[in-house]
Amino acid sequence: MKQSTRIQILQKLKDHIKDPTTELVYQTPFELLIAVVLSAQATDVSVNKATKPLFAIANTAEQILALGVDNLKSYIRTIGLYNSKAENIIKTCQILVDKYQGEVPEDFNALIELPGVGRKTANVVLNTAFGWPTIAVDTHIFRVSNRTGFAPGKTVEAVEQKLLKVVPEEYKINCHHWFILHGRYTCIARKPRCGACVIEDLCEFKQKVYPE
Structure with a gap:
């Protein structure tokens, strides 16, 4: 794909998705970290339902440690x-208390050392909580990047590195959210809604799907 086409895609997504942010409900970097850990192989809706009562009584590393795993x-x-996930969260909270005064470190390498925290979670926290121009790659972003031809790669990390290389700086802060929302609601896995897609004319996907 030509770089000029990529920029057109990013601009169209920017114009179409007015509020590019996570659908997880959080107030602090710590709440976001816990929510993202819980969101692995789960929907944001299910996570929000669980974290609402949890965060009402325990929304710091110290408070969740006091709750205990059970x-x-x-x-x-x-x-x-x-x-x-519960075991990992308790272990993570212990490390945060012991090493970081209960705060979430604004450091990629420190984040991925926490139990249950991988590249995707670390990048989401750095991007969404701290405003870093990182691009976390989940299943939606991996699919959109490959299907459209925007940043093809055989592994999540390969796609991440390609995106970081080809996405211009001014688009990096929101690219993760544009792609995840586009993949969640339009470029869905089984039957992509190509007829309702704002980048359909720029997409390189060969087997486009249109309503009958």
């Missing part, structure tokens, strides 16, 4: 993989 599980039981 009480934490009772709040997140409706979320997939809740047992392992």
Whole structure:
């Protein structure tokens, strides 16, 4: 794909998606970190339903540590993989208290050392909570990047590196959210809504799907 086409795609998504932000509900970097950890293989809607009552009584590393793993599980039981997520969150909270005075470090390498935190989660936190021009790649962004021809790659990390290379600086801060929202609502996995797509004319996908 030509770089001029990429810029056209980004501009069209910018014009179309007026409020490019996460659909996870959070107030602090810590709340966002916990929400993103919980969102792995789960919907944002299900995470928000679980975190609303949780954050009402425990929304700091110290408070969640005080809850303990069993009480934490009772709040997140409706979320997939809740047992392992609860264990990781408690371990992460202990590290935050011991090493960072309970605060979320604004540092990629420090974040990915936390249990349950991978590249995607670290990049989401840095981008959304701290305003870094990072691009986290989840299943939606991986699909959109490959399907459209915008930034093809065989692995999540390959797509991430390609996006960081080809997305101009002025678009980097919002690119993650434009792509994830586009993938969640328009460029969906099984039957992409090509007829309602604002970048359909620029997309290189060969098997476009249109309503009958």
